Amino acid sequence: MNTLLITGTRTGVGKALAEHFLDRxxxxxxxxRKSSTIDHANYSHHEADLTEPTAVKAMFREIRREHGHLDTLVNNAGTSNMNHFMTTPETVAREIFDINFFAVLNCCREAAKLLQKSEEPAPSILNVSTVAVPWALEGQLAYSASKSAVEQLTRVMSKELAGFSIRVNGIGLPPVRTVLTRTLPTEMVDDLIGRQAIKRMCTMADIVGPVEFLVSRASGFVTGETLFLGGVN
Ligand SMILES: NC(=O)c1ccc[n+]([C@@H]2O[C@H](COP(=O)([O-])OP(=O)(O)OC[C@H]3O[C@@H](n4cnc5c(N)ncnc54)[C@H](OP(=O)(O)O)[C@@H]3O)[C@@H](O)[C@H]2O)c1
Structure with a gap:
């Protein structure tokens, strides 16, 4: 039985991933930040705002006390924002970076200590990114820049943690139906899907398989990569 920490499990992709690994x-x-929506004997939930470094440290202290180690960290919690950069206040851009980048950095730093205690041959970190990075989408400057930073973190950290036998990879998602995308105009979603090689909406079922591969020993020789779904090139 592996022990995974998945951030942002109350809704959307994080919840679907948590339920998948629990079923497995x-x-x-x-x-x-809010209370759990998952009720399962092998699930525990921490109410923590990951943009607060002290809350991150406290959560990892509890995880160490309770489990002693981690086999996987999935950095999924995140937010987005649709706005022309000229009408995006600096405070909003900083809030996006706080959760999408700095929270990831802080979780990785804490998790690396617990991943080193894993008995798995290839423990790993998986960071969730977006097609907004390779497509440089208009109206998503702060969001895509924060995820670009995460992709660079993935590459650099894969080298810095290789000596500890910890792998670091990413998964790049096209539009998926969640709270994050529910307000996007249908025409915009259709336009994005039109850019994919596989011209249909990505579903949770499309995500769990690649995630399972990237955090399993089957991908034990893969690190520093961000795998994009749907055919983005
Ligand atoms: N949906 C898409 O089309 C899409 C496409 C590409 C990439 N992504 C990426 O996929 C990931 C998940 O997105 P989603 O669509 O599943 O969004 P979502 O349904 O809004 O889920 C985000 C989760 O993160 C948690 N969260 C947000 N801010 C937090 C904070 N400060 N501290 C702790 N938890 C926090 C939320 O719970 P609380 O509100 O309770 O904190 C929620 O559980 C994100 O990284 C997103 O950028 C999504």
Whole structure:
């Protein structure tokens, strides 16, 4: 039974991933600012705002006390914002970076200590990114820049953690139906899907398989990569 920490498990992609790994028989630790929406014997939830470094440290202290180690960290919690950069206040851009980049950096730093205690041959970190990066989408400057930073973190950290046998990869998602995308105009979603090689909406079922591969020993020789779904090139 592997122990995974998945951030942002109250809704959307994080919740679907948590439920998938629980169904598979793993132990999942999840977190979000609000209370849990998952009820399962092998699931525990931390109410924590990951933009608060002290809350991140406190959560990892509890995880260490309770489980002693981690086999996987999935940095999924995130937010987006649709706005021309000229009408995006600096405070909004900083808030996006706080959760999408700095929270990831802080979780990785804490998790690396617990991943080193894993008995798995290829423990790993998986960072969630977006097609907004390779497509340089208009109206998503702060969001895509924060995820670009995460992709660079993935590459650099894969080298810095290789000596500890910890792999670091990413998964790049096209539009998926969640709280994050529910307000996007249909024409915009259709336009994005039109850019994919596989011209249909990505579903949770499309995501769990690649995620399972990237955090399993089957991908034990893969690190520093961000795998994009749907055919984005
Ligand atoms: N949906 C898409 O089309 C799409 C496409 C590409 C990439 N992505 C990426 O996929 C990831 C998940 O997105 P989603 O669509 O599933 O969004 P979502 O449904 O809004 O889920 C985001 C999760 O993160 C948690 N969260 C947000 N801010 C937090 C904070 N400060 N501290 C702790 N938890 C926090 C939320 O719970 P609380 O509100 O309770 O904190 C929620 O559980 C994100 O990184 C997003 O950028 C999504």
């Amino acid at each position: 028989g793993d132990r999942v630790v999840g977190c979000s």
